[in-house]
Amino acid sequence: MLKREFGKSRGRGPLSDKIFKIAATVAGAYVLAVILVMILQLGWESGPVWQKEGIEFIWGTDWNPVEGRESYGALPYIIGTLVTSAIAMIIAVPLSLGVAMFVLTAPKRIGEPMGYMVELIAAVPSVVFGLWGLFVFRFYFKDLIEQPLHNAFGDSIFLFSGNPFGLDILSAGIILAIMIIPTISAVSRETMLAVPQQQKEAAYMLGSTTWEMFRLAVFPYAKAGLIGASIMGLGRAVGETMAVTMIIGNATGLAAIPDSLFDAGQTMPSIIANEFIEASPASIHVSALIAVGLVLFLIAMAINVVAHFLVTRMLKIREGAVNN
Amino acid sequence: MSSTLLQNSRDKRAEYRAMFKANVKNRLLVDKIMIGIVITCTLLAIIPLLWILGTLVYGGVGALSWEFFTQEPGAVGSGVPPAIGPAIQGTLIIIGLSSLIGVPIGVMSGIYLAEFGGGWFSKQVRFFTDVFMEFPSIVLGVFAFLAIVLIIGHFSIWAGAFALSLIMFPIVARATEEALKMVPYSVREAGTALGLRKWIVTLRIIIPAAKKAILTGILLSISRISGETAPLIMTILGSSQFFGGFDSPMDALPLRIWRFSLQPYDEARLSGWGAALVLVLIILAIHIAVRCWFSRKNTDKGFISRILKQRSV
Numbered sequence: 001m002l003k004r005e006f007g008k009s010r011g012r013g014p015l016s017d018k019i020f021k022i023a024a025t026v027a028g029a030y031v032l033a034v035i036l037v038m039i040l041q042l043g044w045e046s047g048p049v050w051q052k053e054g055i056e057f058i059w060g061t062d063w064n065p066v067e068g069r070e071s072y073g074a075l076p077y078i079i080g081t082l083v084t085s086a087i088a089m090i091i092a093v094p095l096s097l098g099v100a101m102f103v104l105t106a107p108k109r110i111g112e113p114m115g116y117m118v119e120l121i122a123a124v125p126s127v128v129f130g131l132w133g134l135f136v137f138r139f140y141f142k143d144l145i146e147q148p149l150h151n152a153f154g155d156s157i158f159l160f161s162g163n164p165f166g167l168d169i170l171s172a173g174i175i176l177a178i179m180i181i182p183t184i185s186a187v188s189r190e191t192m193l194a195v196p197q198q199q200k201e202a203a204y205m206l207g208s209t210t211w212e213m214f215r216l217a218v219f220p221y222a223k224a225g226l227i228g229a230s231i232m233g234l235g236r237a238v239g240e241t242m243a244v245t246m247i248i249g250n251a252t253g254l255a256a257i258p259d260s261l262f263d264a265g266q267t268m269p270s271i272i273a274n275e276f277i278e279a280s281p282a283s284i285h286v287s288a289l290i291a292v293g294l295v296l297f298l299i300a301m302a303i304n305v306v307a308h309f310l311v312t313r314m315l316k317i318r319e320g321a322v323n324n
Numbered sequence: 325m326s327s328t329l330l331q332n333s334r335d336k337r338a339e340y341r342a343m344f345k346a347n348v349k350n351r352l353l354v355d356k357i358m359i360g361i362v363i364t365c366t367l368l369a370i371i372p373l374l375w376i377l378g379t380l381v382y383g384g385v386g387a388l389s390w391e392f393f394t395q396e397p398g399a400v401g402s403g404v405p406p407a408i409g410p411a412i413q414g415t416l417i418i419i420g421l422s423s424l425i426g427v428p429i430g431v432m433s434g435i436y437l438a439e440f441g442g443g444w445f446s447k448q449v450r451f452f453t454d455v456f457m458e459f460p461s462i463v464l465g466v467f468a469f470l471a472i473v474l475i476i477g478h479f480s481i482w483a484g485a486f487a488l489s490l491i492m493f494p495i496v497a498r499a500t501e502e503a504l505k506m507v508p509y510s511v512r513e514a515g516t517a518l519g520l521r522k523w524i525v526t527l528r529i530i531i532p533a534a535k536k537a538i539l540t541g542i543l544l545s546i547s548r549i550s551g552e553t554a555p556l557i558m559t560i561l562g563s564s565q566f567f568g569g570f571d572s573p574m575d576a577l578p579l580r581i582w583r584f585s586l587q588p589y590d591e592a593r594l595s596g597w598g599a600a601l602v603l604v605l606i607i608l609a610i611h612i613a614v615r616c617w618f619s620r621k622n623t624d625k626g627f628i629s630r631i632l633k634q635r636s637v
Contacts (some may be wrong), residue, residue: 020523027432028449031456034490038467045470055619077523098365105362114366116615121373123611125551127578128600132376135593178372185369207353228440232458239460241554242578246585269462269554276466276558281474293466300463312451323382 046291048284057291063253065285072288074295078257080265085237087173088180093230096184103189105210122182130246133175140168146262162262167249170261175247176237184233191225191314192218230308235303241269250274268296375432380601387598397564405595410566411580416577419546421485426492427542434500439526464490465555479573484560492545499541503534540614547610553578577603
């Protein structure tokens with residue numbers, strides 16, 4: 001009760017305290033103000049392209065910045081973002097769950113350093129991943145994985161049809177997967193830790209093996225948090241810029257809609273990174289790129305809101321549950 | 325008579341044992357397979373890190389020299405690995421400026437969440453601070469471009485610092501909040517009992533008590549922004565010269581690495597590896613130092629708030 005009193009001076013306190021409280025509140029409101037101003041400004045500055053293309057901008061496929069024949073559509077980049085993120089999720093989610101389970105069950109002496117090393121991946125800058133992908137990874141990847149896949153399935157499955165080059169949506173997706181593993185594994189480990197110890201012990205007492213304990217006691221209980229952790233990884237994959245820009249091959253317009261996994265593509269962040277500086281200021285080109293940014297902003301916002309909602313709810317359960 | 329009974333029960337026991345073994349054998353086998361899969365997952369996740377670090381050291385050490393750290397990049401294709409002097413200088417300047425903007429806002433925002441929070445509004449602030457932490461950084465760059473570069477009419481270091489401060493302040497805010505919450509309530513009561521005003525109690529007693537954790541959060545946010553490239557492309561643009569005033573383009577390490585990657589020369593690639601090695605070493609050093617300094621026990625993601633949360637339980 002005292003805490004509430006301390007927290008809220010009821011209008012009687014000295015002026016300096018009121019000023020302090022107002023300053024703190026303003027700083028707290030700053031994040032909301034920034035988000036609001038951002039939406040308004042992105043919406044306002046992308047106005048010209050919405051006027052010109054209308055809502056069709058979202059499913060248009062042309063991308064022609066030549067003056068006089070200008071035409072813009074964001075669909076190829078939206079598809080590129082979705083496909084690369086999907087590839088990343090398919091690879092990263094199971095791997096991250098494995099990492100989280102390993103760190104939780106392995107002996108501390110091995111588990112903790114391993115978990116820490118996985119988390120260090122998150123500290124490596126995006127541009128370094130790009131450099132490594134561009135100069136090292138893609139050659140090995142092309143020779144050892146893409147070419148054999150192409151030779152084996154190229155004729156029968158359209159996914160593997162194109163000509164492997166190393167700079168394509170599959171390699172971009174793999175790099176993304178590597179980059180989001182630390183995010184997903186850290187958050188899912190946290191939510192798995194939130195499962196009450198009694199529940200795990202109950203499963204062990206019934207004679208479960210470790211795996212059965214996870215299947216019976218941990219996964220069902222932590223389901224919301226695990227989904228939230230994965231969506232958080234998705235949010236990171238959607239917004240990732242530099243590594244993808246350097247590896248995806250940077251096609252534009254209709255060519256950026258991938259026909260196979262070995263096709264060059266383009267994502268929403270990468271088209272902005274590639275063209276924003278080259279575009280002449282105050283042209284429709286810039287406003288089209290800003291509109292792509294607005295779409296990206298809204299998608300990322302939706303993804304992160306859902307993810308944080310799921311994860312915070314999960315962790316709140318822990319606070320309410322019996323504490324160990 | 326009794327021997328047949330015994331015989332019977334012995335048979336039954338053997339039968340049950342066989343059934344039990346068959347049953348458990350499969351389950352133990354599944355368990356072993358899962359353990360194998362889980363270990364494979366972890367190794368697969370770690371291989372890229374080791375591979376990248378190995379490549380950086382192998383490819384980058386050759387570029388390192390005194391000139392490499394202090395000279396301007398110079399003309400491309402001249403045979404000498406282009407240097408990264410301006411990039412290092414630029415990275416230090418931009419980190420300083422964004423901390424100048426981001427740290428006060430972040431700390432004040434953390435004070436709000438910890439000391440004045442509890443209501444509906446503070447819940448929203450906390451939630452959106454968390455959400456904002458994961459925002460695509462390139463959109464923040466576009467925003468800084470629109471809000472500053474477009475209005476003042478030229479590329480500006482302040483625009484870059486503003487964009488990076490947007491990445492920085494949510495991390496600092498949440499770290500500060502968690503740090504302040506760890507200070508026992510009796511400390512606040514003691515301060516208030518001395519007749520001190522709330523803002524003096526907060527700034528002179530509580531903040532110093534939570535200093536270490538707040539500094540840790542600031543360091544982690546610095547390590548995060550020092551690797552950011554995307555928002556800098558459209559704000560400070562990049563340049564091959566040393567600092568030339570706040571209203572002109574400036575270089576930064578990640579930007580320079582990106583430029584090197586676009587140049588088709590072997591020596592540019594060598595410099596790229598060298599610059600990446602320097603950048604990664606700085607960031608990893610911050611991370612590892614923070615970890616050793618703050619706590620040896622916690623194995624959590626970079627965000628200090630999470631570390632603190634686990635520690636307080």
